[in-house]
Amino acid sequence: MLHNEAAFRASLSRQTAVTAICQAIAGWIERGELTYNDRLPAERLLSGQFATTRITLREALGQLEARGMIYREERRGWFVSPPRIVYNPLQRSHFHAMAREQGRKPATEVLDAAKISGPAAICAHLALPAHSPVFCIRRIRRIDGRAVLYVEHYLNPAYFPAILQEDLTSSLTELYATRYAIHYGKVRFAMLPTTFPAPASQALKVADNSPALFITRINRDQYARIIDCDLEYWRYDALHIDVEVE
Amino acid sequence: MLHNEAAFRASLSRQTAVTAICQAIAGWIERGELTYNDRLPAERLLSGQFATTRITLREALGQLEARGMIYREERRGWFVSPPRIVYNPLQRSHFHAMAREQGRKPATEVLDAAKISGPAAICAHLALPAHSPVFCIRRIRRIDGRAVLYVEHYLNPAYFPAILQEDLTSSLTELYATRYAIHYGKVRFAMLPTTFPAPASQALKVADNSPALFITRINRDQYARIIDCDLEYWRYDALHIDVEVE
DNA sequence: GAGTGGTCTAGACCACTGG
DNA sequence: CAGTGGTCTAGACCACTCC
Incomplete structure (x- = not known):
């Protein structure tokens, strides 16, 4: 099944902008450059840093949120999640x-x-x-x-x-x-x-x-x-x- | 606190495009016009129906997904969630x-x-x-x-x-x-x-x-x-x- | 091959937070 | 009032599914 093989390779090696951003921010957190309840830089700042749009950046933030790595407070910003x-x-x-x-x-x-x-x-x-x-x-x-x-x-x-x-x-x-x-x-x-x-x-x-x-x-x-x-x-x-x- | 009052009113009466779409689709499901495991119409079709963009429509679909009302299959589409x-x-x-x-x-x-x-x-x-x-x-x-x-x-x-x-x-x-x-x-x-x-x-x-x-x-x-x-x-x-x- | 969802661009305005 | 996140527009290309 060449179809499935291709799909599999793609899903392994896929390096979209979103996953790249996720990895970068996850790295900051794992290396302790950001710690519990620290606020992330503003969305416009981050989207500039990653040379992308806010929409794409927010997609990445949403995925980190789903993983429980960061959370947001309404209109206040994004923060690093503390331990459960x-x-x-x-x-x-x-x-x-x-x-x-x-x-x-x-x-x-x-x-x-x-x-x-x-x-x-x-x-x-x-x-x-x-x-x-x-x-x-x-x-x-x-x-x-x-x-x-x-x-x-x-x-x-x-x-x-x-x-x-x-x-x-x-x-x-x-x-x-x-x-x-x-x-x-x-x-x-x-x-x-x-x-x-x-x-x-x-x-x-x-x-x-x-x-x-x-x-x-x-x-x-x-x-x-x-x-x-x-x-x-x-x-x-x-x-x-x-x-x-x- | 006028600030909080305004915020409260806004949060009660807020009728964004996204919430309107959510309510509409939720209505279809509640009235049985769509039932378990039915596929939703294509995103481009829906965004046309609601006179909005795909981005906005997908935002709404994402919220319904978070509520557990619909789910998606990778690249296949959106479906109505069956009972838990x-x-x-x-x-x-x-x-x-x-x-x-x-x-x-x-x-x-x-x-x-x-x-x-x-x-x-x-x-x-x-x-x-x-x-x-x-x-x-x-x-x-x-x-x-x-x-x-x-x-x-x-x-x-x-x-x-x-x-x-x-x-x-x-x-x-x-x-x-x-x-x-x-x-x-x-x-x-x-x-x-x-x-x-x-x-x-x-x-x-x-x-x-x-x-x-x-x-x-x-x-x-x-x-x-x-x-x-x-x-x-x-x-x-x-x-x-x-x-x-x- | 047609049509779909997944991803992305490059902006915009508004409502709210916080100094 | 400056800056932020929340929302939204109007497109685009790609990878995949299904016929």
């Missing part, structure tokens, strides 16, 4: 502890928290009748200053009276334990790659079409009661999932 | 059974199978000394004819004498059970989003920069011995991970 956080969704999530164990600096911001009429899908997760009242807490989480996670927590209000008056900036896990004597038990989670929904991309300052890892967790307590569920949208280059069953 | 396969990596993987349970048609192709000197990383996974001989089986898997998975299996040869002479097109799980009386026990898996490596993109006929879900599984048998590990590269729009611990 190793995350086991089956463990009781304690974001701050997890980050610190890996030598990273965590931070949490509460966007808002309210009692709402639960959307049908959420109530189904919580095993409640549709439109039941639920607590909704929306937060974003940072690693080393970079916003990596937009999360909506939905709580069964029966188990957490007056929790909206508490300080929701710290760990919910801890709050559950100290204030309500509720501990996480079994977890179920689902995960699929998509893009950020509008509220998430706004909060994280990413382009609203950029890819994300969407993780749903349904959490039970020590009595196997469903106590809450999380809808998590992660920057997809921030995560390394690692699951080991005990 | 629900996959629990903690369960003993039986690809064919899993697909059939979900009403899909599975297929497997063996690319090659050989005894090789194990790369260091693989030997570490298998708890073998570096460069130990291992069996390497490379396969691709299809759902309803669409190649969705490129996988490299690495087997500890001590447990599977002469397995390379067997028919490797069917389930390894079954082969292990019937021929070697070995059954899967505990599993560990890691997962991270990246892009396809060259051999995978070639085998699956995807652009070599396109995003993929990279899943590593390390499998133990009923005696908790590590028997094999899999390096799986999935089309990222083909999967819906769902993990429930027993």
Whole structure:
């Protein structure tokens, strides 16, 4: 099959402008000339350096983004991706502890928290009748200053009276334990790659079409009661999932 | 903050050519005017229909691809994505059974199978000394004819004498059970989003920069011995991970 | 061989960020 | 307000697929 042979050679030796640019920039990062969270030079500058157009340059940047080597902040520029956080969704999530164990600096911001009429899908997760009242807490989480996670927590209000008056900036896990004597038990989670929904991309300052890892967790307590569920949208280059069953 | 207000309004009401095209094509799919694995009209045709350039049109197609609504085959065109396969990596993987349970048609192709000197990383996974001989089986898997998975299996040869002479097109799980009386026990898996490596993109006929879900599984048998590990590269729009611990 | 997607050029204007 | 990224135009040639 000469056709396939030719295709194969081409795919091996193909040296398009885009791949050349990718290799050059990847080289800067590997050799440490650019490090974590450093900003790349402006697109017009780079396209000049590589003697090409912005369109072509942006194609290359998009490929490096897809590989998780760089990321962008809406209208601010391109940055070198820091190492991924190793995350086991089956463990009781304690974001701050997890980050610190890996030598990273965590931070949490509460966007808002309210009692709402639960959307049908959420109530189904919580095993409640549709439109039941639920607590909704929306937060974003940072690693080393970079916003990596937009999360909506939905709580069964029966188990957490007056929790909206508490300080929701710290760990919910801890709050559950100290204030309500509720501990996480079994977890179920689902995960699929998509893009950020509008509220998430706004909060994280990413382009609203950029890819994300969407993780749903349904959490039970020590009595196997469903106590809450999380809808998590992660920057997809921030995560390394690692699951080991005990 | 007038700045933020303006930004917010813009982001809500923004109706760029790209988003308009996305909505139009998404509408075709939602209304069933295009269904699973249908090919979209040619790019030049579409760009004419939307009175725009191919660059802009391709931007829109790229966004729909990121959402998992459409996919492309290298130089063949754009197609409507079929529903995702629900996959629990903690369960003993039986690809064919899993697909059939979900009403899909599975297929497997063996690319090659050989005894090789194990790369260091693989030997570490298998708890073998570096460069130990291992069996390497490379396969691709299809759902309803669409190649969705490129996988490299690495087997500890001590447990599977002469397995390379067997028919490797069917389930390894079954082969292990019937021929070697070995059954899967505990599993560990890691997962991270990246892009396809060259051999995978070639085998699956995807652009070599396109995003993929990279899943590593390390499998133990009923005696908790590590028997094999899999390096799986999935089309990222083909999967819906769902993990429930027993 | 016709038509397709993959790549690329050489510009332009706008909306936003940051000093 | 200068500079940036986001968006868009109107073309072009090449390598490949499919008939």
